[in-house]
Amino acid sequence: MSLSLQDGRTLCIHQDAERTARSIAQFSEKDARTYVKAAAKFKEYMDVFIAPATYCRPHPAMEAMAKMNSHEIGRDLQALQPMSPRAIVEELFENEHVRTFFLYASCMWGLDYDLEGLGFLVPLYLNRAANYRLVVGGTHHLAHVMSKVLYKNGGMIIGPKPVSKIVIENGRAKGVETEDGYYYEAGKFIVSSLNPHQTFLELVGEKHLEPDFVVRTNDYKWEKTSFFHVHMALTEAPEFKAAENNPEVAKSFIHLFDYESYQELIDHFDAIRMGEVRDAGFNSCFPTLHDPSQAPAGKHTILLEEFAAPLRFFSEKDWLKMKREVVDHMLKDWQIYAPNMTWDNVIAHNIQTPLDVAYRHPDMKEGGWAEGAMMLSMHDRFRPVPEIANYRIPDVKNMYICSSNLHSCGGIGRGSSYNCFKKIVEDFDLPKIWEEKGREY
Ligand SMILES: Cc1cc2nc3c(=O)[nH]c(=O)nc-3n(C[C@H](O)[C@H](O)[C@H](O)COP(=O)(O)OP(=O)(O)OC[C@H]3O[C@@H](n4cnc5c(N)ncnc54)[C@H](O)[C@@H]3O)c2cc1C
Structure with missing residues (x-):
């Protein structure tokens, strides 16, 4: 970096x-x-x-x-x-x-x-x-490989089909209904990877839950920040001015730009919280400099990432308007450090605002990335609320929750699904693979 x-x-x-x-x-x-x-x-x-x-x-x-x-x-x-x-x-x-x-x-x-x-x-x-670390071939490879393992073991992925209800009968999770009217019966259990509001308040329903638990779930806090993500396909790699003195900078995995002072960074953090948009610093990564397989020979990709306010601060119209402005200012600022980063070098681009994140992931309610704020009162055994920090729902037998709103928060390697899997293995008396020789966790 x-x-x-x-x-x-x-x-x-x-x-x-x-x-x-x-x-x-x-x-x-x-x-x-x-x-x-x-x-x-x-x-x-x-x-x-x-x-x-x-x-x-x-x-x-x-x-x-x-x-x-x-x-x-x-x-x-x-x-x-x-x-x-x-x-x-x-x-x-x-x-x-x-x-x-x-x-x-x-x-x-x-x-x-x-x-x-x-x-x-x-x-x-x-x-x-x-x-x-970078996933060779792109992050989607990880998802594809995991889906292959699932199919190989008799599983199936059905989608995109939003779940509209989790059917509970006599304290047991029986199945799910999808928005198109289908019903899928649960074999042994149901696992939700959605946020606590969706899982409990919208899909399970308050009548199946303790009132205190409903109050605490309603009090669950969302992230205070999000990101603008800009993906670009480029004709040529950036020519870093700084590489003249320090060739290693070109090999950096994440580049941070446009923070000339400590106070500028603090001011940027404060501005985001207040819902202000400003021409400030951002980070950038060139996957193809490290993994050329991600683009046709000689061509490149880039990801630009800048802090943004959460979704609630702006209307849909405002977010859409910001799309072009944000890319323009990032490219303009980029040219200070790599003069060939002009629109002429851009083959295509796609910008994701918090609005786009929330559309694609209704579980990321504020267009964030971890289904909830990181704070002490929602961390570790308190995440998302103490009653379900054990990945199982107390009032409903055979129902689990596994997403980033549990310990240990967001990120693709952060362990909440694996920890939930361990809980299911224990409950159903399955082989504890983590106890096998040579496994650390
Ligand atoms: C733009 C962006 C960039 C990121 N970059 C990185 C990174 O570089 N490195 C990293 O480690 N992490 C990164 N993250 C974070 C990481 O992707 C998340 O923390 C992680 O995906 C959270 O997993 P999850 O299972 O909790 O939620 P998700 O991955 O969102 O999975 C939940 C799924 O449920 C679906 N869903 C929602 N509602 C319903 C419904 N009613 N019925 C059925 N399905 C539904 C959603 O569409 C989604 O596919 C990034 C996140 C974002 C948004």
Whole structure:
């Protein structure tokens, strides 16, 4: 990942912490030394605590506390918990460009910069910034391969058919009705990958639920930010000006642009919350520089991503109007760093606003990406509400929920479905594959 400045300097995070330190040292020797120590610690936090915790169900409160207290890393993470990403970044680093870079990397996956209570996630996101991964052939390959496994094992995918009702009889989930009037009977159980409002209030229905649970579900909070996503097909790869001094910048997986100061980034975060649209920084990725199979020979693809307000702030008309404006300003700003990024270089483009996300994923209610805000009161064993943090619905037998509104939040590798699978395996006495030799989780 890299941050480019208009004066041609770049700051790069490499997988190798020493190389990252050499890049940071252009800005601050002290920050470079701090980074090497912090990166080693964060890797240990990931390996020992954070990654394993992602792929198991949340522990009961007392058990979790005892586990954390009994281990040095657990105690370190507890010390970070009350701190906001901003406080952690400012405690670690002194230089404003270094701070900008690491605050962005801490918050680009949904943490609010001043949110207190989830500070232990900052090491996760900073470790991730040095370890991004791309699915060869494009992300759709992952879904296709998974669907092949499903069919091979006798499963079937029926769609697109929105589910309009989950039929409950005598406390059991019996089947689902779809909007076109079909009814599908459940063999053994039903698993919902939809948000809590859809699953409980719209599809199951309040009459099957405890009143307190309904109140808490109604109180479920949505994300405060979303993104504009612009996908482009390009005639030629970007010619980075900064690559003249630092050829490695061209190989960066994620490029961050247009934040010349720390305050600009903070102001951008604040503006989004207030529903303001401004010409601000964004990040960008060129999949074809790393995986040429994603475009015809010699051609390229690009993804541009800029923070946006949640869906509720603007009307449909406003979002549609913003589409062209956002692409225009991104391309204009891009040309400061890579002059050949003009409309002449663009073969085709597609922009997704929060409105498009919400149309395609009705479960992403505010056009976000994690079916709900990341905050302490909706985290871990409280996500989405304590009664169902165990992936099973208490008032209805044989009904489960597996989506990113459960531990451990959004992202394609974040474990909620796997954790739900583990719960089903236990309930139905199936083989516990995670106990097989050689498996970590
Ligand atoms: C634009 C965008 C970019 C992202 N980029 C990344 C990334 O780079 N890396 C990463 O790790 N994560 C990324 N994410 C996040 C990741 O995709 C999500 O966190 C993840 O998909 C959440 O999984 P889920 O099962 O909870 O919801 P979903 O993936 O949304 O699955 C729920 C499915 O249910 C369908 N549905 C909704 N309502 C109904 C209904 N009534 N009946 C039937 N079906 C219904 C939806 O259409 C959807 O297909 C991105 C998300 C978005 C929106």
